[in-house]
Amino acid sequence: MRSLTVRLSAAAAVLSLAPAMVPTLAHAAAPAPDVAWDLVRDLTTQVGPRPAGSPAEARAREWAAARLKQLGFQNVAIEPFTMRAYRRGIDKAELVGFAAQPLAITALGYSGATPEAGITAPLVYFPSLAALEAAPDGSLAGKIAFIDHAMAPTQDGSGYGPYGNVRRQGPGVAVAKGALAVVIRSVGTDKHRNPHTGVISWANGVKPIPAGAVSNPDADQLERLAATGQPLKLHLTLTGQIIDNAPSGNVVGELPGRDPSLPPVLVACHLDSWDLGTGAIDDGAGCAIVAGAALGAQTSGPDGGKPLRTIRVLFAGSEEVGGFGGEAYAQKHGKEPHALAMESDFGADRVWRVITNFAPSADAVKARLVAALNPLGVVPGDGTANGGEDVGAIIAAQKLPVVDLNQDGTHYFDLHHTPDDTLDKIDPATLAQNVAAWQSTLAIVANEPGPIAAR
Amino acid sequence: MRSLTVRLSAAAAVLSLAPAMVPTLAHAAAPAPDVAWDLVRDLTTQVGPRPAGSPAEARAREWAAARLKQLGFQNVAIEPFTMRAYRRGIDKAELVGFAAQPLAITALGYSGATPEAGITAPLVYFPSLAALEAAPDGSLAGKIAFIDHAMAPTQDGSGYGPYGNVRRQGPGVAVAKGALAVVIRSVGTDKHRNPHTGVISWANGVKPIPAGAVSNPDADQLERLAATGQPLKLHLTLTGQIIDNAPSGNVVGELPGRDPSLPPVLVACHLDSWDLGTGAIDDGAGCAIVAGAALGAQTSGPDGGKPLRTIRVLFAGSEEVGGFGGEAYAQKHGKEPHALAMESDFGADRVWRVITNFAPSADAVKARLVAALNPLGVVPGDGTANGGEDVGAIIAAQKLPVVDLNQDGTHYFDLHHTPDDTLDKIDPATLAQNVAAWQSTLAIVANEPGPIAAR
Numbered sequence: 001m002r003s004l005t006v007r008l009s010a011a012a013a014v015l016s017l018a019p020a021m022v023p024t025l026a027h028a029a030a031p032a033p034d035v036a037w038d039l040v041r042d043l044t045t046q047v048g049p050r051p052a053g054s055p056a057e058a059r060a061r062e063w064a065a066a067r068l069k070q071l072g073f074q075n076v077a078i079e080p081f082t083m084r085a086y087r088r089g090i091d092k093a094e095l096v097g098f099a100a101q102p103l104a105i106t107a108l109g110y111s112g113a114t115p116e117a118g119i120t121a122p123l124v125y126f127p128s129l130a131a132l133e134a135a136p137d138g139s140l141a142g143k144i145a146f147i148d149h150a151m152a153p154t155q156d157g158s159g160y161g162p163y164g165n166v167r168r169q170g171p172g173v174a175v176a177k178g179a180l181a182v183v184i185r186s187v188g189t190d191k192h193r194n195p196h197t198g199v200i201s202w203a204n205g206v207k208p209i210p211a212g213a214v215s216n217p218d219a220d221q222l223e224r225l226a227a228t229g230q231p232l233k234l235h236l237t238l239t240g241q242i243i244d245n246a247p248s249g250n251v252v253g254e255l256p257g258r259d260p261s262l263p264p265v266l267v268a269c270h271l272d273s274w275d276l277g278t279g280a281i282d283d284g285a286g287c288a289i290v291a292g293a294a295l296g297a298q299t300s301g302p303d304g305g306k307p308l309r310t311i312r313v314l315f316a317g318s319e320e321v322g323g324f325g326g327e328a329y330a331q332k333h334g335k336e337p338h339a340l341a342m343e344s345d346f347g348a349d350r351v352w353r354v355i356t357n358f359a360p361s362a363d364a365v366k367a368r369l370v371a372a373l374n375p376l377g378v379v380p381g382d383g384t385a386n387g388g389e390d391v392g393a394i395i396a397a398q399k400l401p402v403v404d405l406n407q408d409g410t411h412y413f414d415l416h417h418t419p420d421d422t423l424d425k426i427d428p429a430t431l432a433q434n435v436a437a438w439q440s441t442l443a444i445v446a447n448e449p450g451p452i453a454a455r
Numbered sequence: 456m457r458s459l460t461v462r463l464s465a466a467a468a469v470l471s472l473a474p475a476m477v478p479t480l481a482h483a484a485a486p487a488p489d490v491a492w493d494l495v496r497d498l499t500t501q502v503g504p505r506p507a508g509s510p511a512e513a514r515a516r517e518w519a520a521a522r523l524k525q526l527g528f529q530n531v532a533i534e535p536f537t538m539r540a541y542r543r544g545i546d547k548a549e550l551v552g553f554a555a556q557p558l559a560i561t562a563l564g565y566s567g568a569t570p571e572a573g574i575t576a577p578l579v580y581f582p583s584l585a586a587l588e589a590a591p592d593g594s595l596a597g598k599i600a601f602i603d604h605a606m607a608p609t610q611d612g613s614g615y616g617p618y619g620n621v622r623r624q625g626p627g628v629a630v631a632k633g634a635l636a637v638v639i640r641s642v643g644t645d646k647h648r649n650p651h652t653g654v655i656s657w658a659n660g661v662k663p664i665p666a667g668a669v670s671n672p673d674a675d676q677l678e679r680l681a682a683t684g685q686p687l688k689l690h691l692t693l694t695g696q697i698i699d700n701a702p703s704g705n706v707v708g709e710l711p712g713r714d715p716s717l718p719p720v721l722v723a724c725h726l727d728s729w730d731l732g733t734g735a736i737d738d739g740a741g742c743a744i745v746a747g748a749a750l751g752a753q754t755s756g757p758d759g760g761k762p763l764r765t766i767r768v769l770f771a772g773s774e775e776v777g778g779f780g781g782e783a784y785a786q787k788h789g790k791e792p793h794a795l796a797m798e799s800d801f802g803a804d805r806v807w808r809v810i811t812n813f814a815p816s817a818d819a820v821k822a823r824l825v826a827a828l829n830p831l832g833v834v835p836g837d838g839t840a841n842g843g844e845d846v847g848a849i850i851a852a853q854k855l856p857v858v859d860l861n862q863d864g865t866h867y868f869d870l871h872h873t874p875d876d877t878l879d880k881i882d883p884a885t886l887a888q889n890v891a892a893w894q895s896t897l898a899i900v901a902n903e904p905g906p907i908a909a910r
Contacts, residue, residue: 101503
């Protein structure tokens with residue numbers, strides 16, 4: 001902790017963060033790390049949960065546009081679009097008969113609905129998605145499938161691919177086997193009674209069945225009960241609804257560079273959150289980091305002035321249910337050239353690695369990034385940067401260069417998509433390290449005169 | 456961890472735990488630590504939550520009586536009584552207007568009920584119980600009081616006295632000030648969205664008002680929102696009911712000593728749990744520890760035989776809502792002499808301290824206890840042992856000697872009375888240390904021929 005503080009102070013000195021040197025900003029007195037903290041604090045406290053397509057998400061857009069203006073951003077705009085939303089109803093599950101007891105459950109996004117009174121059916125335990133896939137088609141008629149799995153924490157979050165498929169693909173597999181409904185072990189690494197929600201990827205034309213996730217302790221319970229060999233029966237109530245053409249929108253704002261005719265650097269996060277928590281790590285922190293760093297980088301030009309290029313901030317809407325905001329941004333802004341794109345959407349733990357998709361011709365820029373991030377404890381990685389859901393569409397459309405500042409994900413899936421995603425889970429020191437890493441990065445890429453080639 | 460294992464092995468050797476030496480027990484092959492783990496695993500898994508006065512508590516009694524018989528206990532009996540129960544209804548709270556958002560809430564035991572549609576009223580923030588006490592009588596008419604506090608973890612659990620009063624006494628103070636309802640910060644030390652329930656001590660004649668507890672992150676949210684100065688308004692729905700003359704009961708069982716005419720040693724726990732979790736640390740672990748240790752002590756007599764005195768196990772009912780089981784035990788068994796009483800009801804973390812209420816004439820016995828517990832990392836303390844809720848009445852009636860084996864409570868109030876009180880929170884290694892400490896203690900007190908005087 002102490003050594004991190006020392007490093008941050010050193011970085012702040014190098015980057016000339018002294019407030020007196022940011023005279024053009026309305027809140028010039030607040031150093032960048034405090035801007036970030038205040039932003040995520042107020043968004044999560046005063047708006048709270050902001051599910052995609054909901055009135056709360058609309059309040060978040062109004063709040064964000066007002067705050068960005070207050071912070072000195074220009075060309076601030078709300079860019080509306082419509083999307084398919086999921087509105088939670090009653091979520092309830094209880095074993096009946098043997099080991100009768102309630103289970104902590106959440107509906108998954110785009111779940112089908114049970115009747116108000118729920119359904120009662122045998123629960124069939126599958127230790128993995130592969131085990132369910134191996135079941136004969138039609139063998140689950142009139143039954144509820146339970147899919148277990150063995151997700152464990154990883155620093156780079158790579159467990160979310162394979163184990164996340166239990167949630168994304170598992171419900172569709174259950175439909176193929178004829179199941180009445182499906183329950184999964186939460187895609188998460190904690191041991192709290194807070195189930196993890198998240199979206200289902202139904203194939204086109206599939207009629208959704210009720211689909212929920214129980215917390216890890218409840219899944220442990222089901223695993224132990226299945227091992228007794230006694231038949232299990234579940235009473236399940238999930239009454240949420242799928243809503244077409246729900247109103248959503250993106251919020252954009254700019255800090256114009258010395259040469260506004262040059263393509264801007266795009267930095268993104270998403271403004272919506274799942275409804276269970278207040279969206280602190282997913283992704284209030286991301287919005288706080290990109291906005292705080294964009295402001296912090298305003299002294300990165302020659303003589304502590306503005307950078308060469310405009311930095312455009314995108315607070316995307318409706319990321320959680322399928323990246324609608326990123327798609328809408330690419331549709332609206334696809335004809336404007338961009339210099340580079342970045343996204344922050346993996347919590348608020350420290351940046352530990354930097355990767356890019358730069359072509360060899362940009363090796364020198366990459367080397368400067370690596371050198372600038374080294375004092376913050378960031379190492380270069382071998383992978384290929386891809387941005388993320390909010391910038392993926394514009395990156396693909398324009399083959400943009402990308403820098404990924406990978407955050408430590410060891411604890412991310414303890415909180416991800418749960419009621420526990422709240423402000424207290426953010427460590428102000430690691431949030432400040434993120435802002436410093438982003439600011440160091442923006443100081444380089446927003447002052448780069450020539451285009452950076454992507455590979 | 457490793458050194459603990461070494462110590463336990465040493466203790467086991469000293470206490471002659473070798474299974475072959477327990478020939479009279481049905482499950483002689485299972486060493487005592489496994490008996491304890493299996494007991495808490497199966498109680499929390501197969502019975503699950505077992506609130507006082509509920510059908511689930513009745514199932515727990517049947518389960519416990521059958522398991523005790525299976526383990527070789529004799530004179531196993533269910534001793535019924537009736538009590539005042541609280542049956543949870545719908546628990547729901549949401550801010551409306553400014554910062555509209557749901558809050559994670561639980562009703563407190565013996566809360567008054569709102570109408571099914573809930574109530575909506577201004578929420579008035581009080582930073583402490585003392586601040587509420589200082590409000591003028593009648594000043595909260597038509598309003599909901601929120602009582603904050605600053606509980607922090609302590610090893611000996613001493614925060615539960617003063618901060619627990621916010622829950623026990625706070626609702627009554629709110630009534631005196633004319634409040635329509637009351638919400639408190641959970642009496643707990645964690646940062647999860649799992650509110651802590653627990654019982655209210657209404658004074659005689661007071662008409663209960665709706666009373667709930669929000670989780671710590673929600674209380675943090677209310678604290679921040681109150682600091683904005685904006686008026687807050689809460690929509691509160693708590694529909695649980697108070698049920699008079701609900702059926703409950705104790706379960707008792709004995710392991711007869713070499714001289715069954717001598718007064719028995721009483722070891723107790725409680726079988727009921729709050730409904731939110733599965734009652735693993737509160738108090739499935741306690742029942743597992745006392746039963747496991749009683750069995751383990753069956754080789755503590757001369758030549759590895761039975762101890763001198765009978766050990767009687769009491770699995771009390773209805774502790775959580777006011778110690779009804781302990782009272783019922785004292786009424787039924789108050790005329791039978793007892794040698795000594797002990798209770799385990801503070802989780803499953805390691806025993807760190809031993810205290811007694813022995814008179815100076817029993818200093819030698821106490822010294823032997825201290826010496827026996829020393830290899831397990833247990834230190835002698837200066838306080839006076841008092842047993843607890845399940846043995847308090849019989850101790851008071853008979854002025855019994857008591858040994859308290861204090862468990863480390865640093866993390867206890869992270870889980871206490873929450874949905875998170877589940878099996879995964881028990882470390883088998885510390886559970887085994889508890890069993891070893893109890894077994895060492897019983898090996899001494901159940902082989903003591905003369906009475907031990909209490910001070």
